[in-house]
Amino acid sequence: MNAAALEIIIGEGTCGIAAGAVEVTEAFKAEAPTAKIRAVSCAGMCHQEVLVEVNSPKGYYKYGKVTKKEVPQILGFLLKGESQLAEEFVLVAPEVPATEANGYMTQQTRIALRNVGLLDPTSLEEYEARDGYKALRKILGLTPQEVINEVKDSGIRGRGGAGFPSHMKWSFAAAQQNDTKYLICNGDEGDPGAFMDRSLLEGDPHNVIEGMLIAAYAIGATHGYAYIRAEYPLAVKNFGLAIKSATAKGYLGNNILGSSFNFEIKIKEGAGAFVCGEETALMASIEGERGMPRRRPPFPAVKGLFGKPTIINNVETLSNLPWILNNGGKAFAAYGTEDSKGTKVFALAGAIKRGGLVEVPMGTKVGDVIYGIGGGSASGRKIKGAQLGGPSGGCIPASLFDTPIEYAALQKTGAIVGSGGMIVFDDKTCMVDLAKFFLQFTQLESCGKCTFCRIGTLRMKELLTLISEGKAKLEDLDLLEELCVKIVDNSLCALGGTAPNPVLTTLRYFKEEYIAHIVDHRCPAGKCKALITHKVIQSDCTGCSLCEKACPTDAITGEPKVAHSYQIDMAKCINCSMCVEVCKPNCILVE
Amino acid sequence: MTTSSLEANVEPELVKQWITELGGGPSSTVPLLQAIQGKYGYLPRKAMDLIVEHTEITGRQIYGVATFYAQFRLRPVGRYMIKVCHGTACHVQGADRLNTALRHSLNIHDEAQDTAENGSYTLENVACVGCCSQAPLMVIGKEVIGNINGAGAQKALRKHARGVQEVLPKAEKQSVNS
Ligand SMILES: Cc1cc2nc3c(=O)[nH]c(=O)nc-3n(C[C@H](O)[C@H](O)[C@H](O)COP(=O)(O)O)c2cc1C
Numbered sequence: 001m002n003a004a005a006l007e008i009i010i011g012e013g014t015c016g017i018a019a020g021a022v023e024v025t026e027a028f029k030a031e032a033p034t035a036k037i038r039a040v041s042c043a044g045m046c047h048q049e050v051l052v053e054v055n056s057p058k059g060y061y062k063y064g065k066v067t068k069k070e071v072p073q074i075l076g077f078l079l080k081g082e083s084q085l086a087e088e089f090v091l092v093a094p095e096v097p098a099t100e101a102n103g104y105m106t107q108q109t110r111i112a113l114r115n116v117g118l119l120d121p122t123s124l125e126e127y128e129a130r131d132g133y134k135a136l137r138k139i140l141g142l143t144p145q146e147v148i149n150e151v152k153d154s155g156i157r158g159r160g161g162a163g164f165p166s167h168m169k170w171s172f173a174a175a176q177q178n179d180t181k182y183l184i185c186n187g188d189e190g191d192p193g194a195f196m197d198r199s200l201l202e203g204d205p206h207n208v209i210e211g212m213l214i215a216a217y218a219i220g221a222t223h224g225y226a227y228i229r230a231e232y233p234l235a236v237k238n239f240g241l242a243i244k245s246a247t248a249k250g251y252l253g254n255n256i257l258g259s260s261f262n263f264e265i266k267i268k269e270g271a272g273a274f275v276c277g278e279e280t281a282l283m284a285s286i287e288g289e290r291g292m293p294r295r296r297p298p299f300p301a302v303k304g305l306f307g308k309p310t311i312i313n314n315v316e317t318l319s320n321l322p323w324i325l326n327n328g329g330k331a332f333a334a335y336g337t338e339d340s341k342g343t344k345v346f347a348l349a350g351a352i353k354r355g356g357l358v359e360v361p362m363g364t365k366v367g368d369v370i371y372g373i374g375g376g377s378a379s380g381r382k383i384k385g386a387q388l389g390g391p392s393g394g395c396i397p398a399s400l401f402d403t404p405i406e407y408a409a410l411q412k413t414g415a416i417v418g419s420g421g422m423i424v425f426d427d428k429t430c431m432v433d434l435a436k437f438f439l440q441f442t443q444l445e446s447c448g449k450c451t452f453c454r455i456g457t458l459r460m461k462e463l464l465t466l467i468s469e470g471k472a473k474l475e476d477l478d479l480l481e482e483l484c485v486k487i488v489d490n491s492l493c494a495l496g497g498t499a500p501n502p503v504l505t506t507l508r509y510f511k512e513e514y515i516a517h518i519v520d521h522r523c524p525a526g527k528c529k530a531l532i533t534h535k536v537i538q539s540d541c542t543g544c545s546l547c548e549k550a551c552p553t554d555a556i557t558g559e560p561k562v563a564h565s566y567q568i569d570m571a572k573c574i575n576c577s578m579c580v581e582v583c584k585p586n587c588i589l590v591e
Numbered sequence: 592m593t594t595s596s597l598e599a600n601v602e603p604e605l606v607k608q609w610i611t612e613l614g615g616g617p618s619s620t621v622p623l624l625q626a627i628q629g630k631y632g633y634l635p636r637k638a639m640d641l642i643v644e645h646t647e648i649t650g651r652q653i654y655g656v657a658t659f660y661a662q663f664r665l666r667p668v669g670r671y672m673i674k675v676c677h678g679t680a681c682h683v684q685g686a687d688r689l690n691t692a693l694r695h696s697l698n699i700h701d702e703a704q705d706t707a708e709n710g711s712y713t714l715e716n717v718a719c720v721g722c723c724s725q726a727p728l729m730v731i732g733k734e735v736i737g738n739i740n741g742a743g744a745q746k747a748l749r750k751h752a753r754g755v756q757e758v759l760p761k762a763e764k765q766s767v768n769s
Pocket residue numbers: 157158159160161162163164166186187188189190191274275276277278279312313314315317318419493494495
């Protein structure tokens with residue numbers, strides 16, 4: 001069979017590239033030069049990267065975890081009838097029944113993500129072929145109020161974290177009389193551990209642009225900014241290309257599609273400050289100032305960027321709009337629950353078997369995402385809980401995994417829906433260490449304007465450090481809680497207002513771990529360096545010498561190839577656990 | 592080699608060209624600084640002075656912005672940057688071990704230092720590069736290297752160094768799988 005009959009589709013999002021997608025593409029080009037090779041962006045099956053799909057006369061095949069080594073065999077199978085790759089690589093094939101890994105996609109409901117991973121993000125034509133810019137044509141025949149009504153029917157609430165009903169925010173700005181209004185797309189994605197906005201910007205940029213057009217039309221904005229996180233070069237690139245091609249085709253610019261609607265978009269790259277995800281700080285940043293939040297009122301919808309009425313919407317919020325306008329607000333509201341409508345994207349990561357992007361109807365149980373779609377624990381160890389919502393969110397224990405993903409229900413647990421970060425952890429994660437990690441983050445990212453946020457978070461970090469070193473007293477836990485309350489009450493913006501959440505929730509659900517550190521001077525997860533020691537279980541040692549090579553301080557000595565010979569010199573050991581990572585027989589004990 | 596010998600040689604013409612391209616109003620402060628850092632890897636004092644001299648941006652403003660945002664560096668950097676992700680997913684999966692390992696390979700033992708003595712590499716911590724499913728990970732140059740442990744980070748560094756013909760500072764000993 002001729003290679004020209006093959007269409008080979010390779011996932012070249014940031015994560016695909018990280019897994020070696022470029023090498024795989026090169027290999028296909030070299031071995032099957034006549035095949036049609038397309039690059040699409042990350043479909044969110046990050047655990048399976050590099051993902052390769054093939055449309056061949058034999059049918060549709062989808063392969064996961066492909067490296068350049070697998071390429072000859074894939075082609076050999078498809079073109080010459082040689083043997084197929086091992087089962088673990090074959091995710092979809094006409095001759096095998098749907099696999100479990102397959103369920104990763106089929107258990108999802110993709111609205112915001114509907115095109116991501118299916119189209120070439122640099123191709124306007126591919127977006128148009130999937131109903132692209134159809135919603136734009138539709139709204140040009142509607143009044144702004146009709147657009148707002150449709151979005152009101154959808155019940156969508158902001159996906160950037162705060163969950164404010166989008167139509168309400170828009171109404172405030174629409175009511176303002178002003179020649180210049182701004183619409184800002186918030187692509188700062190500050191939660192360290194979340195990547196849905198990256199995938200949307202990178203994988204379906206025209207959809208975000210169309211969403212911006214809809215929002216801009218509804219509020220009467222003529223100028224738009226896309227504020228994109230500094231660490232997302234591919235998102236900046238793809239979004240920039242999309243602006244260019246959309247402008248060339250008359251979807252952006254003056255008199256859009258012959259109407260009287262004018263709208264242009266500029267990209268602003270962030271410069272690495274978490275607080276700039278906050279609306280007023282973000283605007284200060286675009287204006288060229290230090291990104292410090294300011295007091296409201298005035299609200300941005302009244303007096304925002306450069307003093308003009310401004311609406312800021314999150315990337316994912318905007319990504320839902322074209323679908324909502326095409327299918328009707330009611331169709332969106334048919335998903336979800338009374339309190340939370342539609343679907344939400346989560347970035348599933350951590351100690352999870354199948355990590356990646358997951359879009360599910362609101363109201364889905366946390367556990368269904370983690371065990372059902374995510375496949376549970378990666379290591380086979382017991383899952384202890386999950387962190388939802390990043391530095392503003394909270395940790396919930398596995399016993400609460402029956403909680404539905406809803407604004408109100410999650411709030412009751414102390415966690416939040418947030419922007420959609422979901423980090424799963426097993427018993428190797430220390431909750432004190434995790435709380436310390438988040439406080440370190442917020443303390444560093446506090447802009448310094450409010451005393452409680454600036455100094456309170458520092459004090460909390462110090463206390464958590466003392467606890468992690470076994471040097472704290474039980475009374476310190478009360479002090480910690482008191483600080484939490486004071487910081488929440490006395491901070492201007494939500495950075496300080498939510499910073500204590502990771503501590504409050506870990507104290508609530510995992511207090512015994514705090515007590516183990518304080519009273520028993522023990523870190524049950526074996527993570528806090530001051531409280532652990534490393535020891536070789538000599539009876540299990542095979543003498544493989546890997547630990548000795550990994551040890552950065554020469555603390556491990558023994559005789560290569562001689563079983564039971566290795567030991568660790570405690571005086572030299574810095575408890576970095578690098579030996580544990582490489583030890584094959586698992587014979588290094590951390591206590 | 593000390594970092595002072597890594598000081599960039601600022602070309603005034605280039606800075607003026609950026610001002611023409613990006614504008615000289617206050618809202619151009621961040622883009623101008625990004626252009627400077629994109630070229631020199633950090634913000635040389637001389638380049639910032641040129642901005643103040645040729646635009647309406649004041650010294651207060653440019654220094655305020657340069658010190659506020661985590662992206663900007665005021666000290667020279669090595670010839671290559673290594674970013675180690677310390678986002679939540681990477682932290683939980685052991686990102687600190689990548690730092691321990693890389694610091695060892697680069698022979699950077701002083702906590703306050705982040706650049707190898709020979710000016711080859713600079714280590715930088717970043718908060719999430721958005722590939723959390725491949726945690727823990729690092730970025731050398733533009734390449735994201737995921738799902739690695741400490742030993743893997745050292746191996747990737749050696750591979751990169753070979754590719755660009757950098758000599759790694761002599762660490763006390765060789766590591767796994769070299
Ligand atoms: C400290 C802080 C960081 C934030 N970071 C982000 C962010 O990275 N991305 C985002 O969309 N919203 C972020 N937000 C929320 C925004 O302020 C804002 O509520 C949101 O962008 C509004 O869009 P939405 O209504 O579509 O959700 C952050 C808020 C705070 C207080």
